[in-house]
Amino acid sequence: MNDALRTLCARLGYQFRDESLVESAMRHRSYVAENDGVESNERLEFLGDAILGWVVADLVYRAHADLHEGKLTDLRKSLVNASALAEMAEELGVGECLLLGRGEEQGSGRTKTSILSDALEAIFGAIYLDSDAQTAHRVLTTLMSARLQGAIDGLDRLDAKTDCRNSLRDCCPSRCTTRSTTRAPITTRRSMPPCSSVIASSAPVRDARRRRLNSSPPRSPATSSRANTPTTDRARTSRSRNG
Numbered sequence: 001m002n003d004a005l006r007t008l009c010a011r012l013g014y015q016f017r018d019e020s021l022v023e024s025a026m027r028h029r030s031y032v033a034e035n036d037g038v039e040s041n042e043r044l045e046f047l048g049d050a051i052l053g054w055v056v057a058d059l060v061y062r063a064h065a066d067l068h069e070g071k072l073t074d075l076r077k078s079l080v081n082a083s084a085l086a087e088m089a090e091e092l093g094v095g096e097c098l099l100l101g102r103g104e105e106q107g108s109g110r111t112k113t114s115i116l117s118d119a120l121e122a123i124f125g126a127i128y129l130d131s132d133a134q135t136a137h138r139v140l141t142t143l144m145s146a147r148l149q150g151a152i153d154g155l156d157r158l159d160a161k162t163d164c165r166n167s168l169r170d171c172c173p174s175r176c177t178t179r180s181t182t183r184a185p186i187t188t189r190r191s192m193p194p195c196s197s198v199i200a201s202s203a204p205v206r207d208a209r210r211r212r213l214n215s216s217p218p219r220s221p222a223t224s225s226r227a228n229t230p231t232t233d234r235a236r237t238s239r240s241r242n243g
Contacts (some may be wrong), residue, residue, distance in 0.1 A: 004096045011092045014127055014139050021130050025122035026094075028115060030101030041122035048125030055140040056080050063148065078151040079144060085117035088143070094119050 001009075001019045009015055009022065016022045021044075029040040053076075060067070060075045067075065078084065089095065095110035098119060109115050128136040 002097075004093065008093050008097050008123075012123070012127075012139065013142060014131075014135075016126070016130050018130050021126035022123065023099075025126040026097045026119060027099045028101070028104060028109070028119070030104040030109070031099040034101045041119060044122035044125035044129075045118045046125070047128065048121035048123065051124050051128050051136055052080055052121060052140060055137050056144055058137070059141055059144060059148065064152075075148075075151055079147060082113050082117040084147070085120050086113040088147070089116035089120040092120070094123070 001016075001023070005019075005022060005026070024039060025041050025044050027038060027041050029042060032038055032040040056076050056079050057072075060072055060079075064072070064075070090111075094116055098110055098115065100109045100115075103109075104112075104115070124136065124140060127139055
């Protein structure tokens with residue numbers, strides 16, 4: 001076990017009898033893809049996630065008998081989520097102990113929320129396998145109790161904000177109406193007539209134009225020839241008459 005792992009165990013308040021378990025908990029799948037013969041921390045993460053959920057549910061249930069089921073669920077969610085677990089992992093120094101592949105190492109994988117939270121859950125699973133349920137419960141309770149009060153304060157602030165919004169809605173309902181209730185109704189577009197109606201309505205116009213063309217008298221040949229005589233020929237004829 002290297003110095004970084006020893007420091008991590010000291011911060012956890014637990015010393016592993018089987019050091020290979022905590023080493024497995026630090027092994028990301030990107031590292032396994034580049035190194036044959038080793039297992040990633042995903043199975044330990046699966047186990048640790050279940051243990052963490054059990055411990056936190058038991059903790060908030062026993063510590064807050066005054067909260068109903070909905071509030072207990074909100075409190076558990078505020079403690080068991082990727083962001084909260086990643087923050088705890090950073091404080092414990094989990095990122096310094098991670099075994100990553102070259103891609104994740106170059107891509108700042110040691111500070112990624114998903115990698116840190118998964119590794120912390122894998123550690124919880126490793127503690128359970130290395131000891132027993134009672135020991136894992138004790139270690140996780142110690143870690144989570146420090147954050148429980150902050151989670152309660154966060155819920156209280158959220159409740160106060162919600163109550164203030166509800167009070168404002170009750171006092172000034174005209175100012176709190178939603179945009180959808182004050183928006184003017186959308187005027188529906190006029191439906192276009194079918195193509196058959198357009199064709200039928202234009203037929204009389206075409207018939208009238210055709211009758212008008214047929215009824216106009218034809219032009220006389222003289223008129224046509226005069227119209228078709230070039231300008232120069234007409235000018236020459238005019239000069240000969242004047243002469």
